[in-house]
Amino acid sequence: MLVSKNWISQFNTIPKKITPQQLGVDLTMHVVEVEDVIDEARFLDNVVVGKVVEVKKHDNADTLHVCTVDVRDEKLQVVCGGSNVREGMFVAMGKLGASVRWHGEGEPVVLTKAKIRGVESFGMICASDEIGLGDMFPKQSEKEILDLTDIIASKSSDVVGKSLAEALGLDDVIFDIDNKSMTHRPDLWGQYGMAREIAAMYGVALKPYEPKKIGKPAGTGRDLSIQVKDAKACPRYMAVAIDNIEVAESPAWLKKRLMSVGVQPRNNVVDVTNFVMFELGQPLHAFDIKQLANKKGDVEIVVRKAKDEEAYTSLDDKEYKLTKEDLVIATKDKVVALAGVKGSNNSGVTNETTSILLESANFHAVTIRRTVSRHGLRTDASARYEKSLDPHLCELALRRVVELLKEVSPKSVVSSTIVDQSDFSLDQGPIALDTEFVQRKMGVDLPATEMVRILTSLGFGVKEKKNTLSVTIPSWRATKDISIREDLVEEIARVYGYDNIVPTLPMFPIVPPKKNALRELETRLRALLAYEGRYTEVSNYSFISPELLEKVGEQTKDYLELENPIAKDRPYLRRHLRENMLEMVERNLHRFDTVNIFEIGKVFKKELDGEKDGLKHVLPRQDTLLAMAHAAKGDENPFLHVSTAFTTIMTRLGLVVEYTKKSLDDVLVHPGRFAEVSVAGKKIGHIAEVHPLTAEKLGLDARTAILEVNLSEIVSLLTEKTQYLPLSQYPSIERDVAFVLDTEKQHEDIAAALIKADPLTVDVELFDVFTGKNIPEGKKSMAYRITYRSDEKTLEGKDVDVVHEKIVAMLKKKFGAEIRA
Amino acid sequence: MKEQLSSLKKEFEAQLKHVSSLLQLEALEQTIFGRKAGAFTTLAKQMKDVATEQKKAIGEMMNTVRLKIVKELEEKREALQREEMKKIAETESIDVTEPHLPKEAHGHMHPMSQVEIELSELFRSMGFMVLDGPELESDYFNFEALNIPPSHPARDSHDTFFIKDHPEWVMRTHTSPVQVRAMRQYGAPLRAVVPGRVFRNESTDASHEHTFTQLEGLVVDTDISIADIIGVMKGLLTGILKREVEVRLRPGYFPFVEPGFELDMKCLVCDGKGCNVCKHTGWVEMMPCGLVHPEVLKAGGLDPDVYSGFAFGLGSMRLVMQKYGIEDIRHFQSGDLRFLKQF
Secondary structure: OEEEHHHHOOOEOOOOOOOHHHHHHHHHHHOOOEEEEEEOOOOOOOEEEEEEEEEEEOOOOOOOEEEEEEOOOOEEEEEEOOOOOOOOOEEEEEOOOOEEOHHHOOOOEEOOOEEEOOEEEOOEEOOHHHHOOOOOOOOOOOOOOOEOOOOOOOOOHHHOOOEHHHHHOOOOEEEEEOHHHHOOOHHHOOHHHHHHHHHHHHOOOEOOOOOOOOOOOOOOOEOEEEEEOOOOOOOEEEEEEEEOOOOOOOOHHHHHHHHHOOOOOOOHHHHHHHHHHHHHOOOOEEEEHHHOOOOOOOEEEEEEEOOOOOEEEEOOOOEEEOOOOOEEEEOOOOEEEEOOOEEEOOOOOOOOOOOEEEEEEEOOHHHHHHHHHHHOOOOHHHHHHOOOOOOOHHHHHHHHHHHHHHHHOOOOEEOEOOEEEEOOOOOOOOEEEEHHHHHHHHOOOOOHHHHHHHHHHOOOEEEEEOOEEEEEOOHHHOOOOOOOHHHHHHHHHHHHOHHHOOOOOOOOOOOOOOOOHHHHHHHHHHHHHHHHOOOEEOOOOOEEOHHHHHHOOOOHHHOOEEOOOOOOOOOEEOOOOHHHHHHHHHHHHOOOOEEEEEEEEEOOEEEEEEEEOOOOOEEEEOOEEEEEEEEEOOOOOHHHHHHHHHHHHHHHOOOOEEEEOOOOOOOOEEEEEEEEEEEOOEEEEEEEEEOHHHHHHHOOOOOEEEEEEEHHHHHHHOOOOOOOOOOOOOOOEEEEEEEEEEOOOOHHHHHHHHHHHOOOEEEEEEEEEEOOOOOOOOEEEEEEEEEEOOOOOOOOHHHHHHHHHHHHHHHHHHHOOEEOO | OHHHHHHHHHHHHHHHHHOOOHHHHHHHHHHHHOOOOOHHHHHHHHHHHOOHHHHHHHHHHHHHHHHHHHHHHHHHHHHHHHHHHHHHHHHOOOOOOOOOOOOOOOOOOOHHHHHHHHHHHHHHHOOOEEOOOOOEEEHHHHOHHHOOOOOOHHHHHHOOOEEOOEEEEEEOOOOOHHHHHHHHHHOOOEEEEEEEEEEOOOOOEOOEOOEEEEEEEEEEEOOOOHHHHHHHHHHHHHHHHOOOOOEEEEEOOOOOEEEEEEEEEEOOOOOOOOOOOOOOOOEEEEEEEEEEOHHHHHHOOOOOOOOEEEEEEEOHHHHHHHHHOOOOHHHHHOOOHHHHOOO
């Protein structure tokens, strides 16, 4: 919203020493966020009113003209690309030295003498946005220059050469307020509300807002009947008829005020309704009575909910189908306005209008907000109603607009009694406010007198008894904004100034914070996986596409689904990390030969119970999983890369991992390369190479293995290493054994058998596995290094020979191993 | 014997002069002390034939000669070794800039994780618990318990993802629901932070993501004041940014706090003078915060007449973007290793 310094100065006196910049900062610090402080004339130095006296085509450019512009003291030759330039036109002439912004963007550029396609140009004929007047005079087309001919009131020649700022009376400073910072403040949506805040801020007087009371109609007048069918949706509806209206152009002061806050003037009637809305924050609507009245000139209005599918055509001729949730203003036979949003095209004010019905109403914020979002139709009026307006404003606004109408259309007369249908109540307190409570919340020993001063200046009624203030809420703050004592603390503290509060630190007992075991596990795993396992951490969306699920054989019916996915292609909530991970592997394999990635994240399972929902039920289970994936061009067995890395990392956590080849009905899984992963006998997940057919569907260019385990299951298994084996006093002896055996024989079994074979075998390490050349089909060669040691004596060769022979015999017997040389 | 010894010594000394390598020295040593045919060894073997009365004198002489030769051999060896070492400076010279081959891949932690861990550590050091909460949250915890009833306009600005067939659930739009969960679980006094993933249904571009991270903070005790917020926040930002910062509070509206604030920090780029980063205001908006609303305390099972608290929300993803100058928020979830390998 734009706030005009000149406009608010009608209601208070801003102290002279406060510069506009300072006022902007003060508003930000005490009231609302000011995004920009705009001096209307900031780009108008050396910009004057010029009159185009000659226009010739540029010899070397089709779209350019060479113009002669009269600026009183001299006639300037200017090259101009404006599509609408013509002889006799009054223009904004940027003389040499003027600062303009090309196309209204970026930093200003100072004009210097230039040669454009060989022709000298002494300045520039400006477009509105190039001199900061884009909001005031919006361009109709890209190459349009600002045409002042109709805007400059005096078309006589003495305006020529005048500074543009002076000619247009641009002496205002505009504050651009971030609307998002005042959604909770219905009272700030007009200039007067801002004036009130500024008065409180600087401790200056605020002029009361007291428009003249509306007089009685001359004679019997028109008969107005207003029927409000839904008092909740329309707590107040006021209306009055005005006759003898002469629709005309608004006077200059009115147009200037509206333009200063970015509103385009239309005609005197529409302009005064807009003026009051922007001044007080209360929307008004003017109907052409001819379109509403019966033959006798009487009007019957019904405020009711629309019927389903009821048609409504807006003032700007757009058609809508309403629902029974929308509120409309209607006569017997037609909808004449979508309540609180916009009028219909069947009853608006036109140049032929002579009598109007003025509506000043209050509508229920939620009803209006829903209508706005349902139909995507947002207006200045609806933006205000959505904030919960004070119903008392209806009367003030109506009085003000009638007062102004009399000024802009002097023959106008009130031609009906004022109708006021109202059914509302506001909780205006009083709130009992303990002054010590305020001091405690602020952390400041603020005297009660200062609290009273601040609250009073904002319009609160305050009665002081002992250490308690009894505070009455003004109606404009009572609709939803202020209802509890904490709200009053905010009022006092912000006007006092947060900057004036001396920072303190709360006192806390020195105790170590409770641990979060899952978080700590995640943190350790991240470091271990990245820096020891050499895997890179990725982060995927929690959402997944049906196409991807289908490729890996998942059923979408098992998945929770978003009601309103952002991208229609990812509507499901992931149950696994693996699918999105595999997509990432696929993408990265186009750029890297090796991809080692992991992710830690939550998944969603609707069939399992999770945390409480705060009422009576539970949320779906959301366990934290870890997934690891490895693919490398040329790596024919990526499974082991992943399993080994995972085992190593788990060892760091003091956990022993077991991989068991349990069959798994999963099209994602390679039929010969899969395992269930368990820790301490507890199943925690799976590991597998991706099935070649699935890999093809996913477009994976290399064999890929993926592991997925449930960290929520591991947390309870974590133990701290508490064991240490004393170093042996006796040396050990190493012997290698190599043998050929059937491929299905498993390392884990062999290693276990070796270590159990004799008390002297203290360590067993696989150091080579080989298939292919010289090894028969279905067989593999394995080589182990066995460490022998006794805790009682130094072993000799012959001691070891005996045991080693026993082991060889065991390998032959138990595994059918054929010992190699 | 004597003559033989002295000629052996002379002969040795003559030959030693011609020795120019360790190998030659080795050979010379062998000719003298070789176990089988060394000249000195041979002489020593003849000692048994020496007459008894001469044994002592000859023996002493032999020892003197032996020590002398050994010493000279040692000296020569050291000299030769010094020579040798001079050579390897060239012969064994290496390119110190080469990497060890074959090159081993490195792993990288996601930048968001790195910063979250750093922040969590900082908060833990100040006595804060680090908490989690569900990402799919109940409407109750996400909105109602935070003083945002069904018709509240704040709901519109939250661009919520809803769950099909479950109107009572949403993807959490902020980490604030954990405020109430934490109060219910741990009571007061309480200090906790909640780093985590949140969701907003808005279209993505370089500066908007539908999935991003926040870090919620909550302090509950008796007598928490606005002055405390300013003090604690200043300390926090100093810890996060590792330098002294100046902060200011200004009014801000969030339904779950009262009063509510926007906390600004004096621009570190221009030191408050005004630049592009701070949009020429000298201040950068850092985080919303405020005193916990009494309704929220009540929802958390705490008596607002006894307890008070403050809460803040840090846009941790924005912080990471600022820290590294990341221009596009979508990189975080792209999985692009070209991006991730930089951290």
